[in-house]
Amino acid sequence: MLQLLLRPLGRMPLSWIHAFGALAGRMAFRLSPRFARRLTENLAQSGLARGHLQRVARAAAAETGKAGLEAIAVWQSPRERIEAWTQADEHWAEVEQAYAQGKGLIVAVPHLGSWEIVGQYCGHRFPMTAMYRRPKLAWLDPLMRAGRERDGSKLVGADMRGVRALLRALKKGEAIGVLPDQAPGRGEGVWVEFFGRPAYTMTLAIKLSQATGAAIAMGYAERLPKGRGFVVRLRLLKTPLQGTLEAAARTMNAELEATIARQPEQYLWSYNRYKVPAGVTPPPAK
Numbered sequence: 453m454l455q456l457l458l459r460p461l462g463r464m465p466l467s468w469i470h471a472f473g474a475l476a477g478r479m480a481f482r483l484s485p486r487f488a489r490r491l492t493e494n495l496a497q498s499g500l501a502r503g504h505l506q507r508v509a510r511a512a513a514a515e516t517g518k519a520g521l522e523a524i525a526v527w528q529s530p531r532e533r534i535e536a537w538t539q540a541d542e543h544w545a546e547v548e549q550a551y552a553q554g555k556g557l558i559v560a561v562p563h564l565g566s567w568e569i570v571g572q573y574c575g576h577r578f579p580m581t582a583m584y585r586r587p588k589l590a591w592l593d594p595l596m597r598a599g600r601e602r603d604g605s606k607l608v609g610a611d612m613r614g615v616r617a618l619l620r621a622l623k624k625g626e627a628i629g630v631l632p633d634q635a636p637g638r639g640e641g642v643w644v645e646f647f648g649r650p651a652y653t654m655t656l657a658i659k660l661s662q663a664t665g666a667a668i669a670m671g672y673a674e675r676l677p678k679g680r681g682f683v684v685r686l687r688l689l690k691t692p693l694q695g696t697l698e699a700a701a702r703t704m705n706a707e708l709e710a711t712i713a714r715q716p717e718q719y720l721w722s723y724n725r726y727k728v729p730a731g732v733t734p735p736p737a738k
Contacts, residue, residue: 461525466537467679469525470518477517481510488513491722498647498709500716511717518675519566519720526568527599534572538673540684547669547686551578556622556666558657559686562633562708563720565672568600569682571629573673575605581621582629583656585610610637615656622664630657632670633708635724638731644701647709650735651726658693658700668693670707675718687711 461469481488492509495501501508526534551557559574561567574580582600584607586593600607606621608614618628635641636654643650661668671686689707693700712719728734 461521461528464525465679466522466525466681469521470675470679473518473521474514475517476521477513477515478510480517481513487722490724491516494721494723494725495716497649498712498716498721500713508717509721512719512721515675515718516720516722522566522675523568524595526566526572527595531572531576531603534569535576537681538569538573538684539681540573540686543687544684546688548577550667550669550688551627553667554625556625556664557627558622558661558666558668559627559629560632560657560668560670560704561629561672562631562670562711563723564712565674565685565715565718566682567631567672569673570671570684570686571600571605572603573684574627574629575600575603579621579624579626580605580629581608581618581626582606583608583610583614583618583631585634618656618660619663622660622666628660628666630654632657632704633723633725635727635729637729641729641732642698642701643735644698644705646705646725649726651705652729652732652735653701653705655697655701658697658704661693662700670711672711672715672718674715685714 491512492505495509495512496505559570561570571580571582582605587596597607608617621628632654634654635652636656640656641652641654644653645651646653657668660666668689669686670689673682673684675682691703693703
């Protein structure tokens with residue numbers, strides 16, 4: 453029933469989707485103190501909105517609403533519609549060249565802009581396996597899986613079976629997708645700073661890159677104003693993720709910070725990035 457009610461989003465103009473999403477985000481910012489507090493505190497921690505904190509926070513809330521509604525629309529839109537919405541910037545040729553090397557490609561997309569569009573854009577161009585976690589809203593799961601897998605992309609769970617599937621894909625020279633700013637589970641991360649505060653940081657992409665020699669492309673799909681579409685902006689990491697896991701994680705987080713700084717109002721600041729996952733020892737107090 454819910455899928456039937458949401459199906460019109462697959463035909464609605466993108467400008468309408470973003471207008472309704474922005475309205476929902478602004479309402480959440482006003483009506484949910486928890487949402488507003490976490491978003492504002494994380495944004496303030498980053499230092500990317502000095503002197504304009506409340507303005508950028510309100511803009512980020514609107515962009516968060518857009519992200520939620522557009523995701524459902526993307527899952528239900530035909531490939532031709534998504535392609536019409538999307539273009540890539542001048543660095544896409546470098547990503548294609550890295551993929552052509554045959555060592556696999558790790559597409560690391562933080563919660564910035566439209567990560568759903570990046571997955572679709574890449575999945576339309578080469579075999580793609582992505583790790584995912586079931587959404588808390590159970591009714592969203594079949595909708596998400598159908599939308600992400602309909603053109604041949606493959607979803608795997610966030611467990612050891614999923615990790616092995618990612619490794620196999622890379623060894624076959626295929627691409628994989630990860631969310632490098634997602635808080636991992638116990639034993640799957642290290643504590644390193646993210647915008648000046650310790651964050652339990654995923655090491656999966658680091659280990660897979662070191663094991664296979666796969667290049668890492670990090671970036672996002674910029675959401676253009678007034679529903680004009682998206683621009684995929686992926687960059688190959690210039691600094692190898694070498695050394696200890698802690699050193700490599702610091703390098704990765706520095707790359708993440710630089711990427712987010714290019715479009716801070718489109719980052720998901722409401723995500724609980726600094727949480728202590730179950731069973732994980734908290735970082736030492738300073």
